[in-house]
Amino acid sequence: MSAELSDNPSSSERLFALLPCAGTGSRAGTAGPKQYEPLLGVPLVLHTLGAFQAVPRIERCLVVLAPGDRFLTVDDPSIELVHCGGTSRAESVANGLAALRAGGAGPNDWVLVHDAARCLVTPAQIDALIDACLGDTVGGLLALKLPDTLKAETGGRVAATVDRGDKWLAQTPQMFRIGALQAALAARAASGYDGITDEASAMELAGAAPRLVPGSAQNVKVTYPEDFALAEAVLKSRQP
Numbered sequence: 602m603s604a605e606l607s608d609n610p611s612s613s614e615r616l617f618a619l620l621p622c623a624g625t626g627s628r629a630g631t632a633g634p635k636q637y638e639p640l641l642g643v644p645l646v647l648h649t650l651g652a653f654q655a656v657p658r659i660e661r662c663l664v665v666l667a668p669g670d671r672f673l674t675v676d677d678p679s680i681e682l683v684h685c686g687g688t689s690r691a692e693s694v695a696n697g698l699a700a701l702r703a704g705g706a707g708p709n710d711w712v713l714v715h716d717a718a719r720c721l722v723t724p725a726q727i728d729a730l731i732d733a734c735l736g737d738t739v740g741g742l743l744a745l746k747l748p749d750t751l752k753a754e755t756g757g758r759v760a761a762t763v764d765r766g767d768k769w770l771a772q773t774p775q776m777f778r779i780g781a782l783q784a785a786l787a788a789r790a791a792s793g794y795d796g797i798t799d800e801a802s803a804m805e806l807a808g809a810a811p812r813l814v815p816g817s818a819q820n821v822k823v824t825y826p827e828d829f830a831l832a833e834a835v836l837k838s839r840q841p
């Protein structure tokens with residue numbers, strides 16, 4: 602075992618969550634960052650956090666905020682807010698991983714990285730990912746097989762219908778060993794994380810093949826103005 606892997610052997614199966622929450626939500630059309638828009642009277646990101654709080658085997662949840670962000674406060678000791686968001690999602694995640702390590706997480710511990718903006722994720726979906734990845738050498742991600750026909754475009758017209766047999770939509774959470782993910786992201790830092798839109802893409806470029814774990818069509822990322830009403834309707838449908 603390498604020196605890096607042996608420095609925290611007792612924590613080899615610990616689970617942490619990391620929520621990148623430092624975006625501006627430029628496509629959402631909201632006055633402030635979309636993650637704080639109220640849904641059923643509660644800031645969007647608190648719905649997201651609620652799903653992770655309901656998974657007891659996750660030891661701690663780290664929320665990566667923009668440096669000047671003072672919107673969010675929490676009183677749950679298992680949730681930690683850090684103001685180290687970067688200029689890209691990948692940079693926010695890399696900074697958050699460093700904060701997790703500084704707080705005692707080891708390289709062999711697992712991290713579940715999840716978009717703050719995916720507020721409809723459920724504890725059952727998080728558990729399904731953990732169950733599928735704990736015994737895996739690489740880790741993996743929730744993803745969805747394409748439900749629609751896929752078109753390639755040239756100049757606003759269809760250039761081709763693309764075979765969708767092997768195509769999946771990547772979702773989050775994405776679960777990897779912290780040390781492996783740190784190394785994969787560090788290798789992309791010099792290029793400004795170009796093309797690294799999720800954790801799996803960094804791991805793929807490092808030579809790994811992340812496991813695809815079927816997710817749910819409801820696990821949407823709130824991105825555009827119309828997504829808020831959809832998310833609120835789903836949350837309402839889940840109320841007792």
Ligand SMILES: Nc1ccn([C@@H]2O[C@H](COP(=O)(O)OP(=O)(O)OP(=O)(O)O)[C@@H](O)[C@H]2O)c(=O)n1
Nearest residue numbers: 621622623624625626627628688689693717718
């Ligand atoms: N520099 C950034 C950019 C994004 N995110 C986070 O990454 C998640 C997914 O990103 P996305 O939905 O693209 O959010 P935004 O970047 O805020 O949206 P937009 O691209 O429309 O500006 C969000 O929870 C967002 O807060 C982040 O932590 N740091």
Ligand SMILES: C[C@](O)(CO)[C@H](O)COP(=O)(O)O
Nearest residue numbers: 690716771772773798799822
């Ligand atoms: C990570 C992600 O949610 C996977 O689908 C997605 O790539 C993040 O959104 P962005 O628009 O690429 O920042």
